[in-house]
Amino acid sequence: MKVVLVFPRYKYPSGDPPLGIAYIAAYLREYSNCEVEIVDTTFNTSPGYISSIFKHNDYDIVGISAMTPMINDALKVAEIAKTKNPDSLIIMGGPHPTVLPEETFKDKNIDAVCIGEGEATFLEVVQNNGNLEDVKGIWFKKNGRILKNSRRNPIGNLDELPFPAWDLLPMDKYLKNWYQLDSVDTNLVGTSIIASRGCPYVCTYCQPTLRTIFGTKIRKRSSDNILQELTRLREKYNINAFMFQDDTFIIDEKWVRDICANIINAGLDLKWGCNVRANLVTKSLLTKMKSAGLRKIFVGIESASQRILDDIYNKKITLEQVKKTVIIAKNLNLKVQGYFMLGAPTESVAEIKKTIKFAKNLDIDEATFSITTPLPNTDLYKKFNELITKDFDEFDYYRNPVLNLNDLSPKKLSFLKKKGYLEFYLSPKRITSTLKMLFTLSGFQKSMNKLKRL
Numbered sequence: 001m002k003v004v005l006v007f008p009r010y011k012y013p014s015g016d017p018p019l020g021i022a023y024i025a026a027y028l029r030e031y032s033n034c035e036v037e038i039v040d041t042t043f044n045t046s047p048g049y050i051s052s053i054f055k056h057n058d059y060d061i062v063g064i065s066a067m068t069p070m071i072n073d074a075l076k077v078a079e080i081a082k083t084k085n086p087d088s089l090i091i092m093g094g095p096h097p098t099v100l101p102e103e104t105f106k107d108k109n110i111d112a113v114c115i116g117e118g119e120a121t122f123l124e125v126v127q128n129n130g131n132l133e134d135v136k137g138i139w140f141k142k143n144g145r146i147l148k149n150s151r152r153n154p155i156g157n158l159d160e161l162p163f164p165a166w167d168l169l170p171m172d173k174y175l176k177n178w179y180q181l182d183s184v185d186t187n188l189v190g191t192s193i194i195a196s197r198g199c200p201y202v203c204t205y206c207q208p209t210l211r212t213i214f215g216t217k218i219r220k221r222s223s224d225n226i227l228q229e230l231t232r233l234r235e236k237y238n239i240n241a242f243m244f245q246d247d248t249f250i251i252d253e254k255w256v257r258d259i260c261a262n263i264i265n266a267g268l269d270l271k272w273g274c275n276v277r278a279n280l281v282t283k284s285l286l287t288k289m290k291s292a293g294l295r296k297i298f299v300g301i302e303s304a305s306q307r308i309l310d311d312i313y314n315k316k317i318t319l320e321q322v323k324k325t326v327i328i329a330k331n332l333n334l335k336v337q338g339y340f341m342l343g344a345p346t347e348s349v350a351e352i353k354k355t356i357k358f359a360k361n362l363d364i365d366e367a368t369f370s371i372t373t374p375l376p377n378t379d380l381y382k383k384f385n386e387l388i389t390k391d392f393d394e395f396d397y398y399r400n401p402v403l404n405l406n407d408l409s410p411k412k413l414s415f416l417k418k419k420g421y422l423e424f425y426l427s428p429k430r431i432t433s434t435l436k437m438l439f440t441l442s443g444f445q446k447s448m449n450k451l452k453r454l
């Protein structure tokens with residue numbers, strides 16, 4: 001049996017490999033005899049690429065991954081695949097079809113949708129030779145009707161998963177374009193990993209999507225398993241840096257300390273970064289993490305308005321915690337990147353300006369300003385449903401406002417976002433590092449990719 005997994009990323013080149021399908025591919029290789037390939041358009045967006053792949057290959061099963069802003073591109077891939085080979089089974093998975101399966105089935109080329117985690121579900125589809133009748137986690141079309149199999153429980157022990165199938169991805173390009181630790185050193189060679197799945201928080205712009213994909217409980221890989229992955233990555237690709245992409249990496253302090261102790265004992269000598277939550281940061285924890293190689297933290301700050309943080313985002317952090325986190329990190333000489341969102345429902349222009357000013361004055365090295373985008377099925381989406389466009393192409397929080405805000409036109413919001421970036425990166429205390437970044441060769445290439453998001 002021949003399987004292909006497609007990651008139809010056309011919009012923004014990124015140094016972050018698509019770990020979801022790389023995990024599925026590795027799992028299929030480990031536990032079945034099928035032939036599996038990954039087709040990733042991240043570095044080859046030419047219109048003929050996908051057509052030529054399907055012209056020259058016959059696949060029994062085509063799996064396509066989709067986040068909301070990628071859905072239209074994903075559906076085009078499905079159309080090409082079905083046209084070239086009407087007998088192939090087309091399964092779509094990932095965040096978008098998981099939260100909007102019925103909507104996804106409106107496309108005639110989609111035969112099945114995988115709800116949630118994909119490894120065990122896809123394996124069973126392969127083992128059943130494409131027969132979907134009793135495969136948990138699958139919804140499928142039969143005689144024009146949608147049949148909904150029951151949900152599959154998430155994999156209990158994440159250590160059972162083989163490491164992602166990096167060899168099926170264009171890893172040379174990913175390593176070259178990886179930018180997460182640029183503010184530490186633009187010459188670092190690194191990649192991203194995922195050490196846990198799930199998040200217990202309930203931010204309105206994110207949940208219940210994450211719970212729908214990964215279940216309600218947070219699952220963590222063992223520190224030994226993580227160490228093995230890092231060792232393997234260093235052997236295979238000579239990395240000297242990495243990032244934990246986990247949403248809430250420091251949620252379990254004991255686990256994080258275990259990982260750090262393991263990294264130190266193994267003498268791994270890798271520089272790394274991770275996402276933190278301002279309400280969970282302590283000096284003692286960050287000190288331990290730094291001794292294991294931590295060089296940068298990423299903090300979801302979102303807004304300088306406590307009203308927006310509490311009433312609109314349900315973020316469960318305070319601005320005091322944010323300030324304290326930055327002070328602790330800077331005293332440890334760590335780089336800090338802040339994430340901010342502009343244009344929440346009910347947010348005033350004054351509040352947006354306050355957020356930009358707060359970011360500018362905070363002692364952080366990098367800032368990302370995105371546009372508040374209530375993704376389908378999130379609590380924020382449900383609450384402000386009538387204000388939101390239904391064109392999924394528009395759901396891109398780097399670029400388009402999807403909310404119709406009375407006193408704030410999309411043009412004005414985009415202007416404010418650009419202004420935020422300029423004020424932040426051209427402020428006297430950052431201008432030198434901004435120019436330094438732009439004038440190193442590797443920094444320049446990666447900065448160009450980032451600029452596409454402005």
Ligand code: B12
Pocket residue numbers: 009010011012014016017018019020021023024062063064065066067068069070091092093094095096099114116117118119122194198205206207209210213245246247373375376395396397398
């Ligand atoms: C790292 C990350 C990124 C990275 C890299 C993403 C990548 N995959 O290349 C970067 C920073 C580039 C990124 C970008 C964006 N991201 Co992002 N990202 C994440 C994050 C934190 C981790 C992704 C990950 O690796 N997860 C671990 C793997 C194992 O899970 P997975 O990818 O979901 O795959 C599993 C299942 O979904 C399923 N599955 C996935 N694909 C398929 C395919 C088939 C056929 C099957 C059967 C199953 C299946 O099986 C997989 C294994 O179990 C998630 C949140 C999270 N914790 O998952 C958000 C998340 C995926 N991102 C999200 C979004 C919206 C974006 C953006 C679209 C934002 C934007 N610009 O508007 C952009 C995409 C732009 C682009 N075209 O590249 C949303 C998606 C929500 C939605 N409704 O679509 C998430 C869920 C965050 C959130 N809580 O809202 N992201």
Ligand code: SF4
Pocket residue numbers: 199200201202203206207210247248
């Ligand atoms: S935004 Fe982050 S902290 Fe909030 S629910 Fe989503 S993953 Fe968890």
